[in-house]
Amino acid sequence: MKKVTLIPGDGIGPEISESVKEIIKAAGADIDWDIQTAGAQVAEKEGSPLPQRVIESIKKNKVALKAPVTTPIGKGFRSVNVALRKELDLYANIRPCKNINGIKTPFDGVDLVVVRENTEDLYAGIERQIDKDSAESIKIITRKASMRIAKYAFEYALKHGRKTVHAVTKANICKLSDGLFLECTRETAKNYPQIDYKEILVDNLCMQLVQNPQKFDVLVLPNLYGDIVSDLTAGLIGGLGVAQGANIGTDCAVFEPVHGSAPDIKGQNKANPTALLICAVNMLKYIGEEEAAQKIEKALYTVIEQGSVLTCDLGGNATTEEFTKVIIKNL
Numbered sequence: 001m002k003k004v005t006l007i008p009g010d011g012i013g014p015e016i017s018e019s020v021k022e023i024i025k026a027a028g029a030d031i032d033w034d035i036q037t038a039g040a041q042v043a044e045k046e047g048s049p050l051p052q053r054v055i056e057s058i059k060k061n062k063v064a065l066k067a068p069v070t071t072p073i074g075k076g077f078r079s080v081n082v083a084l085r086k087e088l089d090l091y092a093n094i095r096p097c098k099n100i101n102g103i104k105t106p107f108d109g110v111d112l113v114v115v116r117e118n119t120e121d122l123y124a125g126i127e128r129q130i131d132k133d134s135a136e137s138i139k140i141i142t143r144k145a146s147m148r149i150a151k152y153a154f155e156y157a158l159k160h161g162r163k164t165v166h167a168v169t170k171a172n173i174c175k176l177s178d179g180l181f182l183e184c185t186r187e188t189a190k191n192y193p194q195i196d197y198k199e200i201l202v203d204n205l206c207m208q209l210v211q212n213p214q215k216f217d218v219l220v221l222p223n224l225y226g227d228i229v230s231d232l233t234a235g236l237i238g239g240l241g242v243a244q245g246a247n248i249g250t251d252c253a254v255f256e257p258v259h260g261s262a263p264d265i266k267g268q269n270k271a272n273p274t275a276l277l278i279c280a281v282n283m284l285k286y287i288g289e290e291e292a293a294q295k296i297e298k299a300l301y302t303v304i305e306q307g308s309v310l311t312c313d314l315g316g317n318a319t320t321e322e323f324t325k326v327i328i329k330n331l
């Protein structure tokens with residue numbers, strides 16, 4: 001039996017985690033869940049939204065499935081998600097984005113991957129109030145982190161038969177920080193002559209993504225642009241309810257969807273568990289539970305393609321529980 005850390009998160013997190021656990025169990029995967037809570041409620045009880053026990057559990061198990069955790073907006077504690085990525089040095093955030101049969105969107109043929117640097121940039125959380133009317137945030141870009149993510153992006157492209165890597169920056173404005181990122185992607189590109197290397201400014205990328213997304217393959221970006229662009233690319237394939245992601249480090253991997261805790265639909269049995277389920281499928285493949293992973297994948301995509309039982313975000317009216325049941329039936 002394989003031990004995997006599960007962070008059920010908050011908001012819709014516990015609902016979709018429950019759904020995914022049920023499906024994995026029904027698919028026959030041998031998982032011993034090490035359930036680790038984190039977030040605001042935990043902070044009230046334990047003094048920190050990300051207690052050390054969570055970090056230790058992932059370090060020990062080497063793999064985790066993580067549902068979203070709410071971050072207070074404009075105040076309060078630092079993001080648990082950002083802290084976790086930093087603590088475990090999960091330096092690569094991989095967010096593949098491909099059309100799913102049965103989900104109608106304005107574009108066909110979208111098949112791209114966002115490779116987001118996951119440990120620095122504005123997410124270093126270095127901010128200060130200068131006076132009551134001004135504040136500053138420091139954007140940190142280092143050669144070490146930029147070289148590492150650039151190498152990851154090119155290696156990913158090679159391994160997955162991808163042809164092009166676009167480096168995405170705003171180096172016309174942030175000449176030093178994004179300039180350094182670009183210097184690193186350029187240098188790395190020289191080692192991968194088989195991959196077509198291109199550069200694009202992030203504003204132009206956003207425009208082109210909503211006009212002609214098919215022309216993009218692998219995108220490598222600093223943290224903030226990667227965060228924003230991956231929500232945009234999620235929109236291209238049907239929304240956050242279906243957008244998968246993974247945080248990869250040298251020692252461990254944390255599989256987590258792109259979406260947040262969706263407080264607007266919390267507790268309403270409406271959330272789409274698909275994104276977390278695809279993350280779980282990837283997690284199962286990662287730990288060698290290939291058979292269960294394939295069974296789940298097949299059942300999930302069959303249900304979506306049939307289109308009669310879908311959650312609200314995909315235009316249906318099924319509850320999370322009904323959607324879960326029909327996937328289990330299809331296993």
Ligand code: NAI
Nearest residue numbers: 068069070071081240241259260261262264265271272313
């Ligand atoms: P969000 O991703 O939670 O929601 C944006 C919109 O998408 C909402 O209308 C929501 O209902 C919908 N949505 C998201 N996931 C869905 C799903 N599985 N099924 C159906 N609809 C879904 O983004 P928002 O509202 O900006 O952030 C809410 C909270 O989540 C914030 O505290 C934010 O910091 C946190 N967050 C956490 C993340 C994580 O844990 N990795 C990632 C992003 C945000």
